[in-house]
Amino acid sequence: METTSRVGAQAPDTEGAEISPAARRTVDGYLLAPFPWYGLDEAFTGPRWLMQVGTTADGSVEHGSIGHGDEPSVRSEGTLHGDATERFAVVVTVAANPVRRSADGTGVLDATSVSSAAWLAGVGLLSYTWPGQMDHTLRDDWLDQQTETAWVLADDLGSADWATLSLPVDGVPTQFHYRESEYGWVLAGSTQAGVHLGAYGRGMSAYGLAFSVVKDIAELA
Template identity: 70%
Template sequence: MATTSRVTAQDTVGEEPARGDSDPGTTQGGTAEEAARRTADGFMSAGFPWYGLDEAFTGPRRLMHVGTAADGTVQHGAIGHGDEPSIRSEVAGTAKERFAVVVTVAASPLRHSGDGTGVLDATTASSAAWLAGSGLLAHTWPPQLDHSLRDDWLDQQTETAFELADDLAGPAWSMLSLPVDGVPTPFHYRESEFGWVLAGTTAGTRDDSRTAGVHIGAYGRGMSAYGLAFAVVDVSAYPA
């Protein structure tokens, strides 16, 4: 893919503990409190604005995780709104989840790597689509699958999400206009049996690097994407 970089677990800060961890109060990086602090610090250190749902959304919000480059520079992050996502098959038969997760991706041009040994891809709306699509999959598990088969299913579906993100002009996507800072903005949108995904790019401003254009991705279930609006948010008040 020319414009989308894959993100692995090693690229993120403050990820949730892996399924099956024996102690829910600890993570690979230390206690849950330490992980939450690192996540909050990552959000606060970013050199770009964070987007979330605008003030019309009055439900709970939370910091989910940030992704960093090899030099520690924050490149993207996700903010959750509404219910905390859980594995879909594990909530079958219970009240339907209602959540939306907004992913902000720093706009970066094609550039040389820090060590000068290669070239880093530019970030685009495809980057946001890939992160949103893989994020939705992380909270999805078809109930007919055995636990031992989930990894194979996830690998297959993740590859499909990657290919779809690289073809935003393809038939799998439709166009949807949603407000961003009050300005109608085009988004690429698709639905699946697991939820919806959308991605687009903000206009930003030219005179302030903190409000420069960024790429926005989002995914969710139980909340209609058609009624959403996005705005720059102050993450300092959000729990991690």
């Protein structure tokens, strides 16, 4: 997916709350989206936090992520299964766009799909992973290689690398594609609201998750 991170003009303060300039810029991107945002449902009572949105070549908001639990830090492979592992789940909402312009405006890109959500979730998980015994200078090469692998996996959701998992979305049982690795888990599916969902996490089981529309995105600032 060819997108860029975007922060826009300041969004208005929520009543009775003081929002930092950085939070305003983050919230503004979410408020500009013409589609609903998803997160874990009300059964999750822990902290929630906004990440960044991604935009198309014309500046339209196309996807964004909402984190739940501990804000993750980059972890080496050797610490992933230890007691210090953070407990987090990130939900990625992707607009269902049938036509997307290329960055130079001369052509069109593939429509967004469940594979788009799976790839974004896979890359998101990788961004918080650092293989053990790897030198700083080699991580970029490793990340490029793993990003390509994540795309290959996302492009073939029917392969044996993926299992199926039924989870509630707005109370409706919904089929997701699901896979685990030494770095955590990734899943992806579609909603009746016309958006695709991806999710990734560590330390929290994916099997007990449920998703719902975020009623007021500004409350997460």
